Amino acid sequence: MNKISTISLMLLSFIIAISGCKEEEQIAPINLNFNSSSLNINEENQEAQISLVFSRATTEAGSISLSIESPNLVYGADNDFYTEPAAEGNQMILNYESGQSELTFTVKAGSGLNINNDENIEFLINSTEAFQIGQNASIEVAFSENFIAQSGTIKMNAGGPDFTQQAFVDLSKLQSNSLDKSIWDLGFYNGSGHHVRLNSTAQLMARPLDKTDLAAVTAEDTVGFANEMQIGFTATPPAAAWIDEPNGDLSQTAIAPIASNEEENKVYIIKRTGENEAWKKVKITQDGDGYTIAYANIGDTNFETAQISKSDSHNFVHFDLDNGIVDYAPEKENWDLMYGTYTEKFPFMGSSIPYSFNDFIIINRHNTSAALVMLEGNTTYEGFNLQQAENLEFKSEINSIGSSWRQGGGPGSSPAVFDDRFFVIQDSQGNYYKIRFISLTDENNERGLTTFEYKILK
Incomplete structure (x- = not known):
């Protein structure tokens, strides 16, 4: 055998060896799982979002078939439950695009559902050649007031990179709800005592004045405050006194505990974030077991008042200095x-x-x-x-x-x-x-x- 033939055989052997390695190093199939093994629908939450999670992004478009087992419940908006997208004959088809890492669909309570019967339905991933089905191949949806989630995966959404929202998570119900973080300014405590907290998620600050008469406060009382009431590396140590104690201690809030003697309650200057947000002057007093707040823009001589009653359902009553009492945060x-x-x-x-x-x-x-x-x-x-x-x-x-x-x-x-x-x-x-x-x-x-x-x- 001549030298050229020997080299050719060696090269052919090398190519075959490399090809064999490539076959052995094939990319593992995409794993497909539900994000939880169980979910709940109850009187307060009439729908639940279910996610199918891919172990990595899909490389092409396609569809996934799910089966629905509902022994005692009837499908339909006018019956016990229904889905979006809609199912037909206890089968649901979910379409996905290339590059997706997650698929979601929604289960909703129908108008004919009796939530007190404690019933269940189950969604199952049908066999598929495109994916490898993982351990969470099915998910049970409980229609019950007594449900407690056993496990799950939750994605908390704070509004993306701008962080415009706060996500509230209920572990026992496998739920996460996102709310606009800037719709309130002050929180009036519903427990014992009279305490007011700031919206620390939206960078509010409160600075006391040596005045107790709201009408006597003018813009001149706040000269220099703009440079001093800062959050971030432009702030100086005195500014730390104008935010709430971060650990939640209500005896150390920027607004002192509200005294029963009205003359002991000082006027506070409230700084809100945003260039167009007007600074406010406020005075808060006890009103029986509740509160009264008087407030206005710094330069105004007239002011508004509001009475705030305590509630047993929430930690705080939330108040916006432009719109009054607002509905914010789930029940405690x-x-x-x-x-x-x-x-x-x-x-x-x-x-x-x-x-x-x-x-x-x-x-x-x-x-x-x-x-x-x-x-x-x-x-x-x-x-x-x-x-x-x-x-x-x-x-x-x-x-x-x-x-x-x-x-x-x-x-x-x-x-x-x-x-x-x-x-x-x-x-x-x-x-x-x-x-x-x-x-x-x-x-x-x-x-x-x-x-x-x-x-x-x-």
């Missing part, structure tokens, strides 16, 4: 975590300044607590159980999670989820949940869209 029994922005006291040059954080998590002050668990020794997220949780040190300060679930990033690095820890939440019903953050951003690398998984501990 119906949420555990709030995600979005928050004003903290940031250590700076030996003191502290007010600083607004994105990707910040607050826990509900109503009988809710949280504990940090580090992945040390033999501790794992998967193996962590209720007995271990009962030995943790739980904290009830509302900022006890805060930003400790993520690293902030810096020059040359982006913020990211810490992978060496998880958290345990005890909710107001006494349930223990372990939660682990999966991603800080969405599939487009945008912030304000954070995902975590969780599981009830037994």
Whole structure:
């Protein structure tokens, strides 16, 4: 055999070997799962959104077929339940495009449903050649007032990178609702005592004057305030006194506890964010078990008043200085975590300044607590159980999670989820949940869209 033939055979063998390697290194099929094993529809929440999650983005368009098993419930808007998109003959087709990482559809209670019967339906992924079906191949929807979610994955939406919203999460119902964070200014406490908090998610500040007569306050009383009432690295240490204590201590709010003696209650200057937001002057007094607020623009001689009664259903009555009482935040029994922005006291040059954080998590002050668990020794997220949780040190300060679930990033690095820890939440019903953050951003690398998984501990 001549030299050229030998070289040719060697080259052919190399090409065959490379081709064999490529066959062995084929990309794994896309895994397809429901985002949870169970969901709930009840009297307050008449619909539920269900997500199908791909392990990575799809590479082409197609469709997925689902089966619906409903032993005791009848499909139809005028019957017990229906879906969007619509199903036919207990089958639903969901179309997807190339590049999608998630598919969603909605289940809604029909007008003929009796919610007190505690019924269930189930959605199942039909066999498909395009995907590999994962462990969550089905999801049960409970039509019940007694449902408690066992596990799930939740994407919290704070309005994307602009962080215009706050997401409220109810772990026991596997729900996350996003609300406009700027529709309120002051929160009037419904518990014992008379306390008023600021909208710290929207960077409000309150500065007291040495005056108790609202009519006597003019623009001259605020000369120089614009340079002093700052949040961020332009702030100076005195500004820290004009925000609420971030841990939620109501005895340390920027507006002092409201005294029963009207002459002890000072006038406060309220600074709101935004170039076109008028600063306000306010005076708050006790009104029996409730409150009376008088307020106006700084330069106005006339002012408005409003009476605010306490409510047992919510932590606070929320008030907007332009529109009065507003409906904001779920009832205190119906949420555990709030995600979005928050004003903290940031250590700076030996003191502290007010600083607004994105990707910040607050826990509900109503009988809710949280504990940090580090992945040390033999501790794992998967193996962590209720007995271990009962030995943790739980904290009830509302900022006890805060930003400790993520690293902030810096020059040359982006913020990211810490992978060496998880958290345990005890909710107001006494349930223990372990939660682990999966991603800080969405599939487009945008912030304000954070995902975590969780599981009830037994």
